[in-house]
Amino acid sequence: MTGNFPYLVVGILFVMGFIGIIFEKNLVKIAIAVSVVEAATNLFIITLGYRSGGSIPVWTMAGGGSSRMVLPTPQALTLTAIVIGLATTALMLSFAMTIYRHYGSLDVRDVRRLQG
Amino acid sequence: MKARILFLVSILVVGGLLWSGLQAVHPFGEPNAAPMDEYFIANAQSEAAANNVVTSIVFDYRGFDTLGEGAVLFTAVISVAALFRKRGQH
Amino acid sequence: MNPLSVVARTVCNLFAWFLAVFGIYVIVHGHLTPGGGFQGGAVVATFMAFLLVAHGGRKMQSWVRKELFTLMECVGLTIFISAGLLGMSNTFFFNFLAKAGGLFGSTVPLGPNPGALNTSGTIALMNLSVGLEVVGGLSMILLYMFSGVHPEEPFGREETGHDR
Numbered sequence: 001m002t003g004n005f006p007y008l009v010v011g012i013l014f015v016m017g018f019i020g021i022i023f024e025k026n027l028v029k030i031a032i033a034v035s036v037v038e039a040a041t042n043l044f045i046i047t048l049g050y051r052s053g054g055s056i057p058v059w060t061m062a063g064g065g066s067s068r069m070v071l072p073t074p075q076a077l078t079l080t081a082i083v084i085g086l087a088t089t090a091l092m093l094s095f096a097m098t099i100y101r102h103y104g105s106l107d108v109r110d111v112r113r114l115q116g
Numbered sequence: 117m118k119a120r121i122l123f124l125v126s127i128l129v130v131g132g133l134l135w136s137g138l139q140a141v142h143p144f145g146e147p148n149a150a151p152m153d154e155y156f157i158a159n160a161q162s163e164a165a166a167n168n169v170v171t172s173i174v175f176d177y178r179g180f181d182t183l184g185e186g187a188v189l190f191t192a193v194i195s196v197a198a199l200f201r202k203r204g205q206h
Numbered sequence: 207m208n209p210l211s212v213v214a215r216t217v218c219n220l221f222a223w224f225l226a227v228f229g230i231y232v233i234v235h236g237h238l239t240p241g242g243g244f245q246g247g248a249v250v251a252t253f254m255a256f257l258l259v260a261h262g263g264r265k266m267q268s269w270v271r272k273e274l275f276t277l278m279e280c281v282g283l284t285i286f287i288s289a290g291l292l293g294m295s296n297t298f299f300f301n302f303l304a305k306a307g308g309l310f311g312s313t314v315p316l317g318p319n320p321g322a323l324n325t326s327g328t329i330a331l332m333n334l335s336v337g338l339e340v341v342g343g344l345s346m347i348l349l350y351m352f353s354g355v356h357p358e359e360p361f362g363r364e365e366t367g368h369d370r
Contacts, residue, residue: 003143011134018130022123049153052145057169059161060238062318069169071153076173079244080185087192090347094199097354161314165304166237166326174242175329179290179299182332186283186339193279193343200354 006047013040027096027106031089038085042078049074209262218260225253233337236330238321243333247340254345263352272349275342282339289328289335303327 017040020033049071055062057072096106103111142148156177157169164172174182209215233246258266293300303310304327312324 004139004141006144007138007141008135011131011138014134015127015131019127022127047144048141049147050145051147056240057157058167058238058240059169059318060167060321069157071147071150072156072169072173073150073153075170076178077181079174079242080181083185083244084188087188090192090351091195094196094351094354097351098199101357161316163304164301164326164329165312165314166329167314167319167321168237168240168242170240171237171242171329171333172326175332176299176301179332182336183287183290183299186286186336189339189343190279190283193346196347196350200350200357202357 007044010040010044010047013037013043025108027099027108028093030108031092031096034092035085035089038081038088042081042085045074045078045081209265210260214260218256222253222256222260225256226250229253233333234330235321235323236333237326238323243336244340247337248344250337250341251344251348254341255348258348258352266349272346275346275349277342279339279342279346282335282337282342285335286332286339289331293328299328301327301329303331 014037017033017036020036021030024030024033051068051070054068054070057069057075099111100106105111156173160166160169160172164176166172166176229246229249229252231246232241232249233243236242236246257269290299293302296302305311305313306327310324310327310330312322314322314325
């Protein structure tokens with residue numbers, strides 16, 4: 001079991017963020033829990049591409065470690081995923097501010113009315 | 117009360133599926149054979165003329181994904197600017 | 207937002223420029239060392255956030271305007287798309303400046319080597335344009351969300367620091 005330990009850490013982070021989304025009542029805390037779920041996903045993608053004893057996939061001053069490099073493609077996909085997570089978090093917090101301005105409270109149970 | 121029991125059951129189901137699924141992934145440190153990444157590492161300097169293999173993948177071999185990412189960032193900025201508009205601004 | 211005390215303001219005046227220089231270094235050397243457009247753009251946006259937190263909203267409004275960042279973001283995205291369309295004779299996003307001897311067109315010796323800045327064609331051009339776009343976009347998000355906290359008053363309401 002200890003051979004796959006980083007993947008189990010990813011699973012624990014994902015379940016903790018999921019518990020935060022379901023059981024929290026404050027809008028800002030729900031946004032933080034969504035950010036934790038996105039961080040768990042990015043960590044999973046990066047740790048899939050590791051080769052033991054490898055160095056970074058950069059040829060500048062590579063030295064002796066150029067025989068074995070880690071896989072570069074998961075790192076390129078994670079860059080895009082991080083920027084998309086940032087855009088999602090910025091929009092969720094802006095919606096929380098607008099809801100507070102209209103309803104006067106950030107509690108999820110108070111903002112259930114659908115009015116104009 | 118009934119809703120809380122349903123939520124706890126769903127969390128246990130998700131946790132169980134993750135536990136069983138994450139143990140079937142390949143062992144940490146030995147990925148399966150990856151011919152595409154071997155090609156990128158071996159040929160990035162002769163074709164794209166860049167020392168950094170990750171940047172040559174992001175901007176040269178897969179530049180179309182970076183175009184979509186620029187569009188996502190632009191849309192997020194425009195949406196935030198449209199939400200916080202005051203009365204009387206054009 | 208109230209400006210912070212004299213100690214925080216002095217430290218900001220001394221050390222914020224290291225952030226700006228380091229961010230521009232990470233953007234420009236994107237094809238040689240780990241980094242690139244998105245990472246360096248985030249570092250320069252942290253420089254803007256540092257100034258905003260230490261000096262308060264009213265002084266920030268007197269230094270920069272929102273139209274500057276809009277211009278930076280649009281120019282960055284336009285240069286990125288046209289750098290992709292100019293190689294359209296082969297494919298979309300073809301690296302037509304790579305080994306041509308022109309603007310960024312030296313060749314790279316194979317194997318480990320200390321990097322040269324003149325290499326890698328359209329990749330360096332795209333790094334600069336994406337860096338511009340990320341700086342403009344993140345700073346605009348920051349300024350718009352800051353001005354939306356108190357919507358019924360204009361941007362510079364009456365602000366007092368700890369010792370003003």
